[in-house]
Amino acid sequence: MSFSVDTKNELARLEPEKKCCMLAEIAGFIRMCGSIRLAGGGKFNIIITTENPAVARHFKKIIKDYFDVDANLEIGQGTTLKKGHVYLLNIGPEERSEQILRETGILMVREGMNFISDGIYEGLIKTKCCRKSYLRGVFLGSGTISDPEKSYHMEFVCSTQTLSNDVKKLINSFVDLHAKQVQRKKSYVVYVKESEQIADILNILKAHGQLLKLEDIRIMKEMRNKTNRINNCDSANLDKTLNASEKQVEAIKWIDQKKGLDFLNDKLKEVAFLRLENPDATLQELADMMEPPLKKSGVNHRLKKIEDIAEKLI
Numbered sequence: 001m002s003f004s005v006d007t008k009n010e011l012a013r014l015e016p017e018k019k020c021c022m023l024a025e026i027a028g029f030i031r032m033c034g035s036i037r038l039a040g041g042g043k044f045n046i047i048i049t050t051e052n053p054a055v056a057r058h059f060k061k062i063i064k065d066y067f068d069v070d071a072n073l074e075i076g077q078g079t080t081l082k083k084g085h086v087y088l089l090n091i092g093p094e095e096r097s098e099q100i101l102r103e104t105g106i107l108m109v110r111e112g113m114n115f116i117s118d119g120i121y122e123g124l125i126k127t128k129c130c131r132k133s134y135l136r137g138v139f140l141g142s143g144t145i146s147d148p149e150k151s152y153h154m155e156f157v158c159s160t161q162t163l164s165n166d167v168k169k170l171i172n173s174f175v176d177l178h179a180k181q182v183q184r185k186k187s188y189v190v191y192v193k194e195s196e197q198i199a200d201i202l203n204i205l206k207a208h209g210q211l212l213k214l215e216d217i218r219i220m221k222e223m224r225n226k227t228n229r230i231n232n233c234d235s236a237n238l239d240k241t242l243n244a245s246e247k248q249v250e251a252i253k254w255i256d257q258k259k260g261l262d263f264l265n266d267k268l269k270e271v272a273f274l275r276l277e278n279p280d281a282t283l284q285e286l287a288d289m290m291e292p293p294l295k296k297s298g299v300n301h302r303l304k305k306i307e308d309i310a311e312k313l314i
Contacts, residue, residue, distance in 0.1 A: 004145045005052065007202070007210045011140055012054040014206055015062065021133035022066045024124045027104035028137025029059055031163070032156070036101070036116060043093035044101060049086055055140050056087035067103075069095040118159075120166040135170055136205045145198065148217045154198045155191040157184075164188030174204060245279050248303050251310035252276055258313045264306070271302040 001009075016022040030048055037045040048071075050056050060071050072090040091097045101107035105121020107114060125131045138156055146153040158164040164181050168190045171179040177197055181190045192198055195218055202211040252272045255261065261269055274286050281289075283296045283303075290299070 003147050003210070003213075004143075006213075007145055007205075007207050008052050008140055008143075009054045010207050010209050011136060011205060012052070012058040014136075016133055018129065019066065020127070021129050022062055023103060024130040024133040025137040025140075026059065026063060026066060026100075027106070027121070027124050028134040029141045030100075030104055030137075031106065031120065032138050032141025032158070034106075034141075036106075039093050039097075044097045044107070045093070046089075046091040046097045046100060048089040048091075050141070051084065051086055052140075053085075053087055056089060058140075060089055063089070063091070063100075067096065067100055069100070071095065119162045120170060125170065131170060131173060132204050132206075135201075138167060138170070139201075139205055148195070148198075148214050149221075152195040152198055153191065153193055154201060155189050158188045158190065161188050164190055171201070174200070176200065245275070245281070248275050248307065249279055251307045254310045255306065255313060264309070268302055268306055268309075271299060272306060275303065 016025055030046065033050055034046055034048045037047060039045045048059065050059075056073060060073050063069055063071050069091060072092075074088045074090060076086045076088055091100060098107065105124055106117060108117045108121075109115070120134065125134050142157045144155055144157075156167050158167055161183075168179045168181050171177050171190065171192070177192070177200060179190050179192050179197075181188060183189070192201065195214070199211055199214055199218075202208075202214060252261070252275060255263060255272075261272055264272060270290065271286070274289055275281075278286065278289070283299050287294045287296045287299045
């Protein structure tokens with residue numbers, strides 16, 4: 001299963017501790033993946049759709065616990081784009097669908113007339129615990145997380161710009177979270193790409209198992225990146241050493257061709273022979289071969305002198 005599905009399965013096992021949080025989570029879920037159909041006589045049917053059976057069972061239970069309503073759970077076929085099953089919770093007028101819509105802040109009254117709001121009702125998210133629960137419902141309704149092994153990306157797909165603005169505002173109400181939004185065809189997407197912020201949101205949602213998995217992946221990726229950087233650095237240093245050695249060998253051979261190596265004093269001649277015999281050796285390795293051993297800086301100084309001498313023999 002995907003990281004996103006595993007996260008939803010973990011969250012579906014949680015039960016809100018407070019009644020207010022239970023209502024907030026139900027409201028967030030219905031707001032993101034619920035639809036309303038007229039049932040005649042000014043009555044309403046609520047249809048809530050999800051592709052996750054654990055999520056469907058979770059909300060069937062907490063809707064029963066909060067409203068004492070037994071939502072009808074049906075299984076349907078997915079679309080041509082999304083194969084598999086979809087799970088529908090159907091709540092009709094006899095199950096007090098109107099009361100549910102009003103308490104979740106979806107069915108509102110303005111100037112004596114009913115209207116369907118398309119944002120988040122502020123009255124449901126006055127406390128921090130309810131904001132967390134509402135966000136959990138939003139994620140279970142339309143949230144996804146990419147596989148952190150491949151990339152860091154969490155998003156919430158919203159049907160309207162007003163809802164998108166409210167979801168972004170809800171996420172950003174938590175410390176150090178900075179969600180962004182973008183329009184994608186007819187939908188509006190609120191997203192977070194930084195791994196630290198995704199970890200913070202998982203913690204807010206109480207997906208602690210998935211949070212630990214994300215942190216493990218982050219640590220392993222950082223270790224791999226560090227190893228790659230060290231290897232790249234080692235390769236660069238090796239290339240640098242070989243290039244310098246090649247230049248030194250050319251200088252020594254040029255002196256030998258023009259004047260002979262006896263032209264050099266004993267100290268320079270000793271280093272010159274060692275370099276010719278050990279073209280791949282590092283400066284430190286050459287320094288250790290000297291009799292007596294010399295410091296790396298000393299070897300470097302002598303080789304620089306040899307190069308200077310070679311340049312003057314043009």
